[in-house]
Amino acid sequence: MAVDEATLxxxxxxxxxxxxxxxxxxxxxVGDATAEQLRAISRIADDFGDGTVHLTVRQCLEVRGVRAExxxxxxxxxxxxGLGxxxxxxxxxxPVSCPGSTFCKRGLxxxxxxxxxxxxxxxxxGDLLPHKFKIGVTGCSASCAKPQENDVxxxxxVRPVFDELEGACIACGVCADACPTGAITLDAEGRPHIDLALCDHDGRCVQACPTRAIRAEAAGWRVFLGGCFGKNPRLGVLAETFIDDHEALRIADSAVDAYRRLGVKGERLRDTMDRVGHDHFIEEVLG
Amino acid sequence: MSETIDLRGVGCPLNFVKAKLALEPLTAGEELTVLLDDGEPVRNVPRSLADEGNAVLALGKAAEGHFELRVRKGGAS
Known part of the structure; x- marks a missing residue:
């Protein structure tokens, strides 16, 4: 047995x-394994571990009682x-993710x-960072995968707009009824006014409007940076809105790079951001 | 005088299926009135029928608290 602790x-x-x-x-x-993969993990638990499989809080599995050899x-x-x-x-x-639009009716x-x-x-x-770095991806403002608790x-x-470009309003009021944050008020004719300051961008008004008089003006990902739980928990800072997958990948990559460059060993991204300044760090990431 | 289907008390997504079935025998351009519960049904069914190519002509709350939807069947007439 020539495996050292760092390798382990x-x-x-x-x-x-x-x-x-x-x-x-x-x-x-993304928390999905095939039944055959679960059987393989069961065999590993029997052959090399103590016969139990533990579910971690971040959608992984752990087999306990395994020896270094x-x-x-x-x-x-x-x-x-096909596992690692x-x-x-x-x-x-x-990364941890919720079921998203594949399975969840709320997922955008x-x-x-x-x-x-x-x-x-x-x-x-393979490159070591100042500390652990967690990523969470969630499909809507319900935030089931808790993106604000992750480093990224x-x-x-979606950002809704009432402009009747795709259909005329019939004053049914279903948009206001569907909005969970009270961001939509109806005028005397029953036509909606959307207050984006109150909007949580869950897209329910867009999904409910039967005539498409409310549509998505912008859609994509909102990005939070520097979220962290554990000791001294704090939510991440909103750094960017309505970006596509390609830009999301670039920002995540850039955030890891900036953290490696600017972070001091032992500090989480939140602490690095506090030390160098949130605006400065976000500027470094967005470029 | 259009036909009416009462889907009060029918949950999602069965209410949508029943509304679609009620539209099926109609020819394009004919209208159907659908009674829907407040909440999820009224947020889902009208939009889903519109997404299927039908035209939502009117949707309003009745005094009893349910919604009345008037929809015109889409497709070539």
């Missing part, structure tokens, strides 16, 4: 309380099932596609 940690082996015993963190991108064999068994280990330590972690955006693309472009590049968070959003 970088390879998804997390030291547990008992000496020489590890938990293996298995990456489940099983490192190569576990990695081989995972690779054979999840990151630990000061690295970009596996394809969260799984963006999370998978972020995972492919940022995960496990993406939230599907």
């Amino acid at each position: 940690k970088g390879g998804g082996f997390i030291k547990l309380r008992e000496p020489e015993i590890f938990a293996v963190r298995i990456k489940i991108p 099983s490192f190569d064999a576990v990695h081989a068994a995972l690779a054979a099932a 280990t999840g990151a630990c330590g000061p690295r970009v972690r596996v 955006n394809d969260t799984r596609a963006l999370a998978a693309a972020l995972d492919a472009s940022l995960y496990g590049r 968070g993406f939230q599907g959003a």
Whole structure:
């Protein structure tokens, strides 16, 4: 056994309380595994672990009770099932995502596609960061994947406009009824006025309007930077709005780069942003 | 005098399916009145019928609290 501790940690082996015993963190991108992959994980738990599989809070699975000498064999068994280990330590972690527009009727955006693309472009590049770096992708303002709690968070959003370009208003009032934040008021003729200061961009008015008199003027991702829970929790700062997938990938990549350049070992992105100034950091990221 | 289908008490998405079935025997240009509950039904069914190519002519709240939707069947007449 010639595997040192850094290799173990970088390879998804997390030291547990008992000496020489590890938990293996298995990456489940966007939280979806095939039944066959789950069977393979079951076999790994039986053959190399203590026979249990743990669900992590960030959509990964962990097999506990694994010994360091099983490192190569576990990695081989995972690779054979099309799986790999999840990151630990000061690295970009596996992005977390909600079901998004694929499965959820409220989901505005394809969260799984963006999370998978972020995972492919940022995960496990091997370079160490000042601290851990988490990414969350959620399909609407309900924020089920908690984008504001992540170092970088993406939230599907639309900006509604009442302009009757695609259809005439019939004064049904369904838009005001559908709006959960009271951003839509109706005038004496029953026509809507949208107060964007109150709007949370969940798109329900756009989805409900039967004549398309309210439509999406802009749509895409809102970006939050520097969110962090754990000790001293704080929500991320809104840095950009209504960007497409391509720009989301660029911003995430740029945020990781800026964090590596400007961050000091041991500080989370939130602390780096506090130290260098939010506006300065956001400028560095957006370019 | 258009036909009426009462979908009060019918939840989503069954109310949409029933409204579609009620439109099916009509020819393009004919109208149907649909009674819908407030809440999810009125937020979903009118827009879904519009997305299927029908024209939403009127939608208003009745005194009893439900909504009355008047829709004209789309397609070549």
